[in-house]
Amino acid sequence: MNARRKFRREGEERRRQDLIEAALDSVAQYGLQGATLRTIALRAGVTAGLIRHYFPGKEELLQEAYAALVGRMTEQAKAALVMEDATPRQRLAAFVTANLNAPIIDTQVFSLWATFLGRANADPTLARAHREGYLGFRNEVEAVVAEVLVAERLKPDPSELRHHAIAINAIIDGLWIEGCLAGEMFSPGELAAIGIKAVEAELGLAPLKHDPEK
Amino acid sequence: MNARRKFRREGEERRRQDLIEAALDSVAQYGLQGATLRTIALRAGVTAGLIRHYFPGKEELLQEAYAALVGRMTEQAKAALVMEDATPRQRLAAFVTANLNAPIIDTQVFSLWATFLGRANADPTLARAHREGYLGFRNEVEAVVAEVLVAERLKPDPSELRHHAIAINAIIDGLWIEGCLAGEMFSPGELAAIGIKAVEAELGLAPLKHDPEK
DNA sequence: GGGCTTGTTGTGCAAGTGTATAAATAGCCT
DNA sequence: AGGCTATTTATACACTTGCACAACAAGCCC
Structure with a gap:
């Protein structure tokens, strides 16, 4: 049990776009303080660690x-x-x-x-x-x-x-x-x-x- | 050694005013996320714990x-x-x-x-x-x-x-x-x-x- | 001046933060 | 089919956060 989560590999451009969209949604809803990496990742349907694969850090994403x-x-x-x-x-x-x-x-x-x-x-x-x-x-x-x-x-x-x-x-x-x-x-x-x-x-x-x- | 910090008792209205002013300064400079209780307290010249003596919580202060x-x-x-x-x-x-x-x-x-x-x-x-x-x-x-x-x-x-x-x-x-x-x-x-x-x-x-x- | 109130400090804590990194696996190439 | 690579997950970590609470002392009252 405790199976590892399934996932799909999206194209780089698509993922970046999704992450940006999720970031905007999160900021609009929770503000800059509430828009955490985990919140953003959740909304984008991925896990938090992935963000650092596409962006150097939170600031650059925002x-x-x-x-x-x-x-x-x-x-x-x-x-x-x-x-x-x-x-x-x-x-x-x-x-x-x-x-x-x-x-x-x-x-x-x-x-x-x-x-x-x-x-x-x-x-x-x-x-x-x-x-x-x-x-x-x-x-x-x-x-x-x-x-x-x-x-x-x-x-x-x-x-x-x-x-x-x-x-x-x-x-x-x-x-x-x-x-x-x-x-x-x-x-x-x-x-x-x-x-x-x-x-x-x-x-x-x-x-x-x-x-x-x- | 490690003497406890000296302090003065300010009037209630004065302290509240100071804390509000410090909160505004902090928000302007660091944003809502950077305006922490400790930052605000530091700028007001008090320690963080005092804020809860005047306000129910951070949100109410802001x-x-x-x-x-x-x-x-x-x-x-x-x-x-x-x-x-x-x-x-x-x-x-x-x-x-x-x-x-x-x-x-x-x-x-x-x-x-x-x-x-x-x-x-x-x-x-x-x-x-x-x-x-x-x-x-x-x-x-x-x-x-x-x-x-x-x-x-x-x-x-x-x-x-x-x-x-x-x-x-x-x-x-x-x-x-x-x-x-x-x-x-x-x-x-x-x-x-x-x-x-x-x-x-x-x-x-x-x-x-x-x-x-x- | 000695107590009493309460404004104020200092410490502790559980939850949450961004970041780092190892482990896993999806999907392409041959 | 089977390996390779890089996308993705998962876990760990050091640090910060807001809040709770006990200890303390400033200054008023008598």
Whole structure:
């Protein structure tokens, strides 16, 4: 009796991915302190020792996990921008809407985001991962804003453009946080509506009377 | 030899305050996992056992610490609103400026904010503490916005007022985060300038040509 | 100043932590 | 089929953690 546990050999990439996913789940649920190697391994369906076969240590696993999270977040956000046959203004509105609804508004993702950022001061690796994600997002915003202003026959001065991007990024971030933390305080679509109005006001666009669709 | 350590008996309120302060420092520096009873006690200048004399356990200490942090943050923000002989619009601008400069822009406070908020999903006590602070802040914003709109001869509809408050709160929060995380990317006063312009655009106020002072 | 209360220290402990390493076995190669 | 290799398990270990508790002494009261 006391038979040794059966196991399957997974491909290296697959195992790493599973371990990272299990690490993110554990951190979201139990926090950085509760996300122990044993907890993570249990969720990944392996034993704790295996983790050290793929990662030098716990810290490196968590760093890679955070990088994966940031990558996924920015990727999702950018995906909302690929729209053909849409005016720049429509794309901007769709971008804001996408960022203020599921799946980007998500309590688990928010927990992860906050938990890791809380360590950014002390861990330069986390700080850099965040910085890159943030700048990528902001540049994306700036590009769309430039298109919108050009389409509206407004001349975009570079410094002004930067300020617009910073402000709009702040609006989206701020509303995203409120939505993640207190989603039930807002009716469906309310945050997106607030966000679009705020963004258009920031850019000095005259409000449209009615949404063309419907 | 091996003499027992000398100590002073502090008043109960003072000790509790010191322990809470030490807990916040420890969390900011080492995170929730690194903020051990021994670390906290060391920073407070006492031994670990004493903590259990003032708090039922570590968790309760940290909850009280977070409540204290939230209280301090909202208190500082509200303090920026007490200005006599100022127009509502000036008060609003001063409010935005105060929230986007030191001491409210502060990397340590941000670390604490993020660290605790990351646990809000799993810990209802933390969630409630945040909710109260957030709503207090937003109501403060809403009150000032109402004054501004009245002074500007605009009729504030309650629903519109709420949306303005939500948006402005998001603007301030978003810029606050950017300032805390990447303060060196912005020139002094830049965030405040961006914030004031964004807020005034949200409210549909015509920009002022020059600041009256100076 | 001598007791009494209680704030404070110091030690101990069981549970849990990350890491190291030996033993086992799954699955490929020939 | 049978060996080889590297993935995976399992165990051990030194250390830290939160918490419990007994000893102690600071400072008030009379």
